[in-house]
Amino acid sequence: MNTVKHIRMKTRKMIVAGICLCLAQYSYSQERMGVTHSGHITGQPPFPVEYYSELPNPAATDNETWRGVSGVSVNWGSKYVRYAKESKAKLPKDITGKLKGWKGEKVSAQLVIASAVDLENVSVEITAPLHVSGKYEISSDCILKGFVRYVMTDELNHHKAGTCGDRPDASRYDSTLVADPIDHLALSLPVAAKTSQGYWVGIRIPRDALAGTYKSDVTLKNGTEVIGRLKLELQVLNHTLPAPAQWAFHLDLWQNPFAVARYYGVQPWSKEHFALLKKELKPYADAGGKVVTASIIHQPWNAQTYDPFETMVTWMKRVDGTWMYDYTVFDRWVEFMRSMGVTRAIGCYSMIPWRLSFQYYDQATNSLKELHAKPGEQVYRDFWLGMLKDFAAHLKSKGWFDITHIAMDERPMKDMQEALSIIREADADFKVSLAGALHDELSDELDDYCVALRMKYSESLKRKRRSEGKITTYYTCCEESYPNTYTFSNPAEAEWLGWYAAKENLDGYLRWALNSWTIEPLLDSRFYSWGAGDTYLLYPGGRTSMRFENLLSGIQAYEKIRILKQEWERNGDVKKLAKLERILRNFDEHQLKDIPADRVVEQANLFINTL
Template sequence: MKNSFYHSRLILVVLIIFNFNCASDKLTKKINETISLDDIETVPEWLNLNVDEVFLTDSLNIWVPTGNFQTSSLIRVPRFPRKFSEEELIENEALKDFEIVNLVKESVLELTAVKNEQVSAQIALGSKKDISKLKVSINGLKASNGEVINKENFQIRYVKYVPIQRARSEYDWSPKLEEIIGEGVSGNMTPDIVGDPLLELKFVDIPAYRAQPVWITFRVPENVNPGTYKGSITISSKQHADVVHKIKLHIQKEKLPDPKDYKFHLDLWLNPSAIAEYYNLEHWSEPHWSMISKYLKDYASRGGKNLATTITHEPWLKPWISNSTRSQIAFGYRSMVQWTLNEKGDWEFDYSVFDRYVDMATQLGIDEAINTFSMAPFKETKQRLHYFDKKDNAFKNLELDIHDVLYKDIWTKFLISFKKYLLSKNLTERTFLGFDEKTEEDMQVLLAIIKTAAPEFLDKIIIAGHPEGDEYAKNLSISYMFFPEQPLERKAVVPVLPTIEGRKSDNKRTTFYLCAEPAHPNALTYSPAIESQLIPWLALKYNTDGYLRWSYNNWTKDPFKNPVFRHNQGDDYYVYPGKDGPISSIRWELLKEGIEDYELFNIIKKAGNIPDKELLKAIELATRNQDGRFKKANDLAKSRNILSINRKGNQTLLSLKNKN
């Protein structure tokens, strides 16, 4: 009886385990089936014909974008690649970067980097038949002396394609998408698609007649010895035998600082409210704070310096339907300061959320300027103060113009309270009053109020806008539209380059910013990829301290399927929302690698081992032709190669045998 009972229990356990494993397999299968890498339901046959002409083998096609592993990350691989005519290639040599040349068995994939640097590369794959369970893996890389860079330092992600959509701003003021998109965009026009998010997956399925890029990031340890490290990359799938290619990573003796010590001044405006709304979390709840920390950490990983904070609700209102106004983004902004009107009619201010946000960012290394938005609304809209009325036990809105007497009275009280709070927290030196694209006339009104209520802030003003803000901004970010050869250069009241040089001598910070304009260079979802890495080189060219963008994470409700709310796609977010935190993008990775170029440039310049004329040549190569549709990837490779000349004048092993 005991044996019978034992066997019955054993059989039951086996059945439970079997059923659990089956359920687990089904769940895994379901998860992978639901992750579509392009969300296109039907493909016209003519698109397949385009791809058929460039997939030269009926088996697995494997190639390196641009033909050079070192520059392979600098283009977006079109989902539906095509053949180019001789006339097209003569008219635009940059199209050669998009030609497909399959790797041969003997191919060696080579990269050059310095210590503590991140460097990305791509391989691309496709077939005339469906490919399932495709997986790319890399083993550890080993030097001749036995030293190993473990595979934990490598990250493999798969590029997802998102639809391209037109934006309201294109009808209003920003460039049309046709002025921006290049060969990296492809599709059937309903809509076109472009690769941007980078997904971490165990494997992917690739439908027939589609290209799938694989994004590989190498993070070089800071304490590794210089030399050549060898390993291999393996490509496996259900339908094909494993393909193995050799990898060589050449590491130089220079070492980059950690991101928190970057000299490049990165100023992106992160919005905690978008995090709460997208993830359906209660504002300022513990789950919300936990998710905020993940995004702040990601921002810090790029060397983020400035922290954007909100001292009022909706600092960026814009005209909307039926003569109304609303936030210029899908989810809006909540204030980090609670405004309250008490029973006596006096204003009270609660800084507890502001305090925790600043403290969290500081702990993560975002410890320079705290920019507060905003004492004044965006452009010409009126300010809508959101507050709690204790007498009526209700939240209310008060709409004010900056010329109103009540506006001056209320903001005088706030500034007096705010400076007292900052002093108690030892934050006075770090905190700036932030203004975005305000007119000269409005700024004079605002400065008069500040001078009366809290003159300490007169030396703590940050302006994003026109170069004439130089007069009163300690920290000035100038629209790139006013820079040389840009559309508004001749309309600048104050010329940009002399302004930058004058501010340098006065020890004032100057950056430039991009938004939905100009068309080029930019970092929109469908901007040519190379332009994202170009941005920090522009800071070197024009001697600015860094770069600002108004938004880091202002998503739509579904940025993967409906990626546009109001502005050109991607203008308002660098990263995508994932289940457990940020999903990176091609733009976000290349911006970091451009910042690393900036850091290396300054290290080399300080060492004095390369003549200034050669350093200027590196800048010129990197920044010539800022329209990425016509820019060859080798321009940036050549710039880096100049920085790679060692003390004896010999060049490194960086290969420039690109077919371009």
């Protein structure tokens, strides 16, 4: 969630107008070349899916790191490092990569190719992990593998405090290529001379796997020539994670189906659109996503994203002045997401949009109209009260009322109280969620409460909410320098987020943008309002990212901690509980500027995976 106070609308309109002009200038080239948010001509057809070329690297080759290097070296690196493309990666000598995990857990590693010579067609082969007893093999279908591609990024604000504020001039910020997208669609890639190239290996351990050590062979080729051989050992511990749909962690990453329709050029809500959404949103479901993001008015966040959220509910004022509401799109969207396994909650945005303007279809004039109204005005009350009563009846008919939340993000206290009074009048049992500032006086009204990382719930408030079965989470946005999930952030910061939720005894984490893509998200993650990568964690083509995979690792750590704590409390194992608390105390955001997240996370994993 990013607060509107950081957006100067006049400047934004100028930026959007400039981008539209730039796009118009190149509209003739839609079949020839694309253009990014910064006006960078991509040199290839717009909106690539399976194959694409990265933007040129603005950084010069770091010749000093390549001095005296010849040929190709390959080895295991760290999943927390974005290896610079232009530099010779510093790698260990041990050719055996080692992973540990629970049954049901997804574990990841990164290998790196550093080549002093041009390689035309690099590919990686991995044998199915085989138990040392020979009695169990993990299917190759359980392996996610792909090149770690490079995307354009920028940096923190010049005063190093977050990234909030308009960024109309990309040249004011240091723009570099960084490793982030995991490209499982590219079966092979060229690697230029004096280039380092990462490759991701993720293994989802079956829940019925045999505990013990598994071994796998990794072969790297340039065409038919073998350029490297590595070993991979996986130790499966005798603990089991439940299936992601049963994870307790409350993951709420706002989905943007409209970005998918725009990128692929398909009609929203068509058969083709839903087929694409199934591929693009599968990683969210596989990570235990709990909340369906539904927009029940036109553009609840105004122009916060390149692809605005349109309404999933059609509001129509009849000739006689009465209202009719069509929920066809809303129903299809919710049913689709539930079929994907996202079934815990539906977040409906928003009674208090950033721009207090509400679009509807006016039957009398056969046109779209806008109502400008604000909380506290009678016209606002009448507009929402009738809809919410009708909406409640519809949700009950679908069996969704108990999981649906009338959702808001931070607005003035008086406005939120006015909205709450209308909600309660419409149906006293409506659930309400808020992502915003901490207001103790609002807690009793909120079934799902999410506050910024820097705001701390009192222990008594957390206990009270948990005893009442309410959800209590936190979010990060453009205000945080560390931790965050920018494309220039330390990838371990994404994993840190799950550990922090465990430390604070919170139910989970919210991020305002799962896939609100930039114009060319595979090539350029920079945006005109916030730091690069702030608007999305997933890439087109069903691609995940270093950030998303590490976020998943943190969620799994949260689940492991929850399970172990229950076991230790049941058995009265105070020593292990005390050790865990000491480990969790290290997850302090104020230390991240001086103590990198990877160091904190690696130490914590060392403890949790020795049990």
